[in-house]
Amino acid sequence: MPSFTDKLTVNGSEMEMYAAVPSGGTSPYPAVVIAFHVGGLDEFDKVMADRLAEAGYVAVVPDLFHRYTEEQLNGPRLERLGYLNDQDIIADMNAAVDFLVADSHVDSDRIGVTGFCMGGRIA
Numbered sequence: 001m002p003s004f005t006d007k008l009t010v011n012g013s014e015m016e017m018y019a020a021v022p023s024g025g026t027s028p029y030p031a032v033v034i035a036f037h038v039g040g041l042d043e044f045d046k047v048m049a050d051r052l053a054e055a056g057y058v059a060v061v062p063d064l065f066h067r068y069t070e071e072q073l074n075g076p077r078l079e080r081l082g083y084l085n086d087q088d089i090i091a092d093m094n095a096a097v098d099f100l101v102a103d104s105h106v107d108s109d110r111i112g113v114t115g116f117c118m119g120g121r122i123a
Contacts, residue, residue: 003050008062010024010095011088012103015066017096020053021105029119031058031100033093034117038077040065048116062096064089064122081118089122 005021017043022029032052036045041063046085049059064074068083093113115123 003053005045006099008095008099010066012045013067014039016063016094017094017099018049018061018064020049020059022053022058025056027057027105028107029058031060031106031110033094033100033111033113034059034061035089035095035113035115035122036061036064037115037117037119038080039117040073040080046118049094058100058103060096061101062092064092066092087089094120 002023003018006017006019008015008017033047034049034052036042041061044105046060051061058107065080067088072083072090073080097111100106113123115121
């Protein structure tokens with residue numbers, strides 16, 4: 001199953017996004033945007049995206065912390081929540097959806113959102 005990291009620009013800030021795509025089946029595929037847990041875009045989220053791709057979905061995980069430095073995010077995990085605001089989260093999630101809609105291999109009528117931990121609230 002192929003996966004890759006792409007970069008999108010959201011309101012002037014470059015956002016990394018992990019993407020996993022099915023290796024078989026026929027496109028267009030349904031798709032899912034994954035809102036990550038408070039730990040940020042990490043191996044757990046990539047595994048979840050890979051599992052969705054194995055099940056026949058295109059899955060993307062946008063890095064919602066892209067506006068902040070490693071130094072800012074190095075403190076206690078729950079303090080990271082203080083950096084996020086709903087307006088930026090919505091812009092980032094919409095950019096991920098727009099990325100999927102623009103891909104001819106994605107069925108734009110079948111795009112969902114899921115999340116883990118803090119990502120559940122976002123979803």
